[in-house]
Amino acid sequence: xxxxxxxxxxxxxxxxxxxxxxxxxxxxxxxxxxxxxxxxxxxx
Numbered sequence: 001x002x003x004x005x006x007x008x009x010x011x012x013x014x015x016x017x018x019x020x021x022x023x024x025x026x027x028x029x030x031x032x033x034x035x036x037x038x039x040x041x042x043x044x
Contacts, residue, residue: 017041 004013017040019027027033 015044017044 001013004011017037019033019036019040021040022032022036027036
């Protein structure tokens, strides 16, 4: 963030949560999908 604030082009920094870190076969129900999002959201 500090580097973005002083960068001459004023880049934007964004973050989000997804399920791309989990194999599709492991996303078999709503609980698994929710757990995947929670894992990434905890890092944001």
